[in-house]
Amino acid sequence: MTVPRQREITEEAATTAIDQACRMLRLPTIRSQFPDLAAAASREQMSYRGFLAELLMSECDDRARRRSERRIKAAAFPRDKSLRAFDFDANPNVDPAAIHTLAKCEWVRKGQPLCLIGDSGTGKSHLLIALGTEAAMKGHRVRYTPATKLVNELVEAADEKQLTKTIARYGRVDLLCIDELGYMELDRRGAELLFQVLTEREEKNSVAIASNESFGGWTKTFTDPRLCAAIVDRLTFGGNIIQTGTESYRLAHTKAQADRAEVG
Structure with a gap:
């Protein structure tokens, strides 16, 4: 029995389908970064599994960043201050x-x-x-x-x-x-x-x-x-x-x- 060959999808149609799927699944980072990640995966001859991992991790990392930004905003700090910007040399009292x-x-x-x-x-x-x-x-x-x-x-x-x-x-x-x-x-x-x-x-x-x-x-x-x-x-x-x-x-x-x- 001959299995009917599936019709190949064009690059343009695939891009459109990915964009629509990302919108439906609420994956904004994958949607925005997919073209660059796909091009990099092609250049580096990445496996399908490796490419999928890159896509999912980029989405997870960006969601974690946005959650941090929301928590910092909710804290209502009056200004941005970081430990990196603190001058320990100027105040030797602080260890x-x-x-x-x-x-x-x-x-x-x-x-x-x-x-x-x-x-x-x-x-x-x-x-x-x-x-x-x-x-x-x-x-x-x-x-x-x-x-x-x-x-x-x-x-x-x-x-x-x-x-x-x-x-x-x-x-x-x-x-x-x-x-x-x-x-x-x-x-x-x-x-x-x-x-x-x-x-x-x-x-x-x-x-x-x-x-x-x-x-x-x-x-x-x-x-x-x-x-x-x-x-x-x-x-x-x-x-x-x-x-x-x-x-x-x-x-x-x-x-x-x-x-x-x-x-x-």
């Missing part, structure tokens, strides 16, 4: 090995806290955002907020009887980054509401904070001593503490630029 260990995000997986303590201009906010970005890139849900903004949101939520929902929303993210803690005094109500958020996350999900005050100076922010002690306990128990020092390398950098300009 590069310790920071790169934190960048692996094992502490986030374990729900441990992180405290970055140092004066203005020492890089603590840079590190907070950079480590938060690393966590988002590794698949964790991250949220960034200045401390005063968070407290104001909690007060408004309480007034509108939406506090439980708001605290639950902040409780769900894997890593909550609270910046600028210690810059302003919080009244008792605001401090208590912040304490509720920290309690919701305790030993479940991580909190990372950046503060310009050492723990001994937190009584300026949290005026109730017992509440202050409880908050310090929540943010330090089983966690990591990074001291960024007291000398502003940002100010030193600005002065150095000014000195070079005068010499020039």
